[in-house]
Amino acid sequence: MDFTLSDEQIMFAETARTLLGDTCNSEHWRKLMEQDSAFDPARWAALVENGFTLLMLPESAGGLGLAELDMALIAQEAGYVALPEPLAESAGVAMPMLAALAPEHPLLADPAAIVAPAPAINPVVAAADQARAILIERDGHAWLAPREAVTLVAAPTIDPLRRVFRIEWNPATAEDLGPADWGLAYDRAALFAAAQGLGMAQRSVDLAVAYAKDRTQFGKPIGSYQAVKHHLASAQVAIEFARPVVLAAAAGIGAQDVYSRARVSHAKIVALEAADLAARSAIQVHGGMGYSWEVDVHLFLKRTLALTHAWGTPAHHRGRVAERLFTRTAGPDQTFAREARHA
Numbered sequence: 026m027d028f029t030l031s032d033e034q035i036m037f038a039e040t041a042r043t044l045l046g047d048t049c050n051s052e053h054w055r056k057l058m059e060q061d062s063a064f065d066p067a068r069w070a071a072l073v074e075n076g077f078t079l080l081m082l083p084e085s086a087g088g089l090g091l092a093e094l095d096m097a098l099i100a101q102e103a104g105y106v107a108l109p110e111p112l113a114e115s116a117g118v119a120m121p122m123l124a125a126l127a128p129e130h131p132l133l134a135d136p137a138a139i140v141a142p143a144p145a146i147n148p149v150v151a152a153a154d155q156a157r158a159i160l161i162e163r164d165g166h167a168w169l170a171p172r173e174a175v176t177l178v179a180a181p182t183i184d185p186l187r188r189v190f191r192i193e194w195n196p197a198t199a200e201d202l203g204p205a206d207w208g209l210a211y212d213r214a215a216l217f218a219a220a221q222g223l224g225m226a227q228r229s230v231d232l233a234v235a236y237a238k239d240r241t242q243f244g245k246p247i248g249s250y251q252a253v254k255h256h257l258a259s260a261q262v263a264i265e266f267a268r269p270v271v272l273a274a275a276a277g278i279g280a281q282d283v284y285s286r287a288r289v290s291h292a293k294i295v296a297l298e299a300a301d302l303a304a305r306s307a308i309q310v311h312g313g314m315g316y317s318w319e320v321d322v323h324l325f326l327k328r329t330l331a332l333t334h335a336w337g338t339p340a341h342h343r344g345r346v347a348e349r350l351f352t353r354t355a356g357p358d359q360t361f362a363r364e365a366r367h368a
Contacts, residue, residue, distance in 0.1 A: 030094075030098070030272075034094070034095055034098055037095065037098065037099070038098040038099065038101070038102060040075065041075075041077065041098075041099045041102040041103075042102045042105070044071060044072070044075060045102055045103065045105070045106045045108060046106065048065070048067070048068045048071060049065075049068060049106040049107070049108055049109075050106065051321050053065065053068075054107065054109075054186060054321070054324060057109060057186065058185050058186070063109040063152070063185070063186050063187060063188045064109060064110055064152070064155045065109065065110065068110060069110050069137070069139075070137070072110065072112060073136050073137045076089060076136075077099055077112060077116060078112070078115070078116045078120070078136045078137070079116070079136050080095060080096055080099065080116060080117075081093070081095075081096050081116060081117055081120070081121045082116075082120055082121060082124050082133065083124055083128075085128065086124045086128060086133045087133065087134065087136075088124070092275075092279075093117075093213060093216060093275045093278045093279070094272065094275040094276055096113070096116070096117045096213075096217060096220075097216060097217060097219075097220040097271060097272070097275040098220070099112070099113075100112070100113045100117065100217040100218075100220035100221050100224070101220045101221065101223050101224040101271075102224060103221055103224065104220065104221030104222060104223065104224025104225040104228070104300075104328075105224035105225065105227060105228045106224075106228070107186060107225065107228075107324050107325060107328050109186040109187065110152070110155075111139060111141065111151055111152035111155065111156075113214070113217035113218070113220075113221065114141060114142055114151055114152065114214065114217075115138075115139045115140050115141065115142075115152075115156070117213055117214070117217045118142045118210050118213050118214045118217070119140035119141060119142040119160045119210075120132075120133070120138075120140055121213070122142070122160060122167065122205070122209075122210050123140060123160060123169070123202075126167055126202040126203065126205055127169075127202055130169075132157060132158060135157075138157045138158075139152065139155050139156045139157055140156055140157065140158050140159070140160055140169075141153045141155075141156035141158075141159045141160070142159075142160050142210060142214070143159050143160060143161040143162065143192060144162045144207055144210065144211065144214075144336075145162045145163075145207075146211060146336065146337055146341075147335060147336065148180075148191070149180045149182075149189035149190060149191055150189065150190050150191075150192055151187060151188070151189050151335070152187075152188060153172070153175070153177050153188075153189075153190040153192060154172075154177055154188060154190065156172050157171070157172055158170060158171050158172060159172065159175055159192060159194070161192070161194065161199065162205070162207050163196070165204055165205070166201055166202070166203060166204055166205060167201075167202040167203070167205035167207075168194075168196060168199040168200065168201055168202065169199060169200045169202055170194050170198065170199035170200075171198070171199075174194065174195070174198035174199065175192050175193070175194045176192065176193040176194070177190040177191075177192060178190060178191040178192070178193065182331065183327045183330055183331060184324075184327040184328050184330075184331040185324075185327070186324065186328070187328065187331055189331075208281060208286075209278075209281060211336060211337065212278055212281070212285070212286060212289045213278065214335075214336040215289050215290065215292075215293045215336045215337055215342070216271070216274055216275055216278060216289050216292060216293070218293055218296075218297070218332045218335060218336055219267075219271050219274070219289075219292040219293040219295075219296035219297065220271055220275070220296070221328075221332060222267075222293075222296035222297040222299065222300040222329065222332060223264060223267060223268060223271055223296050223299070223300070225300040225303070225304070225325045225328055225329055226260065226263070226264045226267075226296070226299045226300040226302075226303035226304070227264055227303070228325055229260070229300070229303035229304040229306070229307040229322055229325045229326075230257055230260050230261055230264070230303050230306075230307065232307055232321060232322055232325075233256075233257055233260075233303075233306065233307035233310040233311065233322070234248065234257060236307075236310060236311055237253050237257070237310055240312075247310070253310055256306040256309060256310060257306060257307075257310065259302065259306070260299070260302050260303040260306045260307075261303075263295075263298065263299035263302050263303070264299045264303065266295065266299075267292070267295040267296045267298075267299045270288070270291055270292045270295050270296070271292040271296050273288055273292075273361070274288040274289045274291065274292035275292075277361065277363070280363050280364065282363060282364030283348060283349050283352070283353060283364060284349060284353070284361075284362045284363055284364060285363070286345050286349070287345055287346045287348070287349035287350075289345075290337070290341075290342035290343070290345040290346050291342075291346055293336070293337070293342050294339060294342050294343065294346070297329055297332060297333045297339075300325070300329040300332075301326070301329050301330075301333070303325075304322060304325045304326035304329055305326065307322045307325075308320075308322050308323070308326065
């Protein structure tokens with residue numbers, strides 16, 4: 026399996042990094058929190074203008090027709106800045122599913138439209154208050170309910186920049202899009218959560234490194250001490266081991282078999298474990314102030330905890346990995362196996 030990034034993919038990711046770096050930083054996070062908000066219309070408009078919401082829509086629907094690997098790179102950059110807006114959920118999960126089920130749906134003609142996915146596996150829906158419509162799983166069907174036809178009940182969340190809601194709705198006011206295979210939507214969402222985990226992990230390490238260079242103790246930077254170096258080196262190693270797992274999962278997700286599902290689950294487990302380790306290590310490097318509201322690292326730990334239990338718990342994903350290991354041949358030659366070739 027070849028998941029080497031092309032020059033175009035690298036360039037697109039760099040564009041996202043520049044845009045998000047300029048519009049989503051500590052100042053912006055704190056302004057949103059002061060306003061008790063988790064959505065910046067100006068930033069979303071910039072994402073729309075640069076084509077990120079069209080990335081996974083087919084060309085027939087006015088999209089760019091790109092693949093999960095491309096979206097995973099953008100999701101990684103979104104994780105690096107703890108992006109509040111639901112780019113991965115809407116552009117990476119809900120809109121491509123809507124395009125597959127209803128290719129002529131009017132919502133597809135509006136690149137700024139947000140559709141919030143509401144699968145059975147998730148008890149709450151992220152960013153439902155900003156959505157034009159909600160794509161709901163029920164009895165194997167996909168239902169599209171206009172936002173105004175759904176009652177939202179705010180649910181408690183650890184992440185102040187990620188609003189979640191329980192929904193109450195009536196099929197009589199929703200559009201039945203017919204039988205739907207939610208398996209690919211689950212896998213895409215889990216994959217993009219893993220990609221965000223890589224970005225969050227790297228940002229946590231970068232914040233800790235910057236602090237360790239500036240903070241002095243006993244006359245020299247604390248980054249010169251072995252104990253601090255070991256913490257951050259362990260976190261960086263976890264990131265580097267998780268990165269190829271995420272890329273491999275993204276490259277092979279289309280197979281939709283026991284092997285590809287296990288790779289996605291493996292990616293979600295190891296990427297968010299890396300994010301958890303990196304955030305906790307960064308908090309320790311910051312010392313006592315690392316636990317304060319003023320230091321930004323807590324935002325990355327909170328987003329990590331939120332995504333760890335979204336789109337399948339760790340136990341759920343370990344079960345999918347176990348299914349592949351216990352029911353199929355294992356070994357180095359089976360690393361990139363596919364059902365069609367290795368049945």
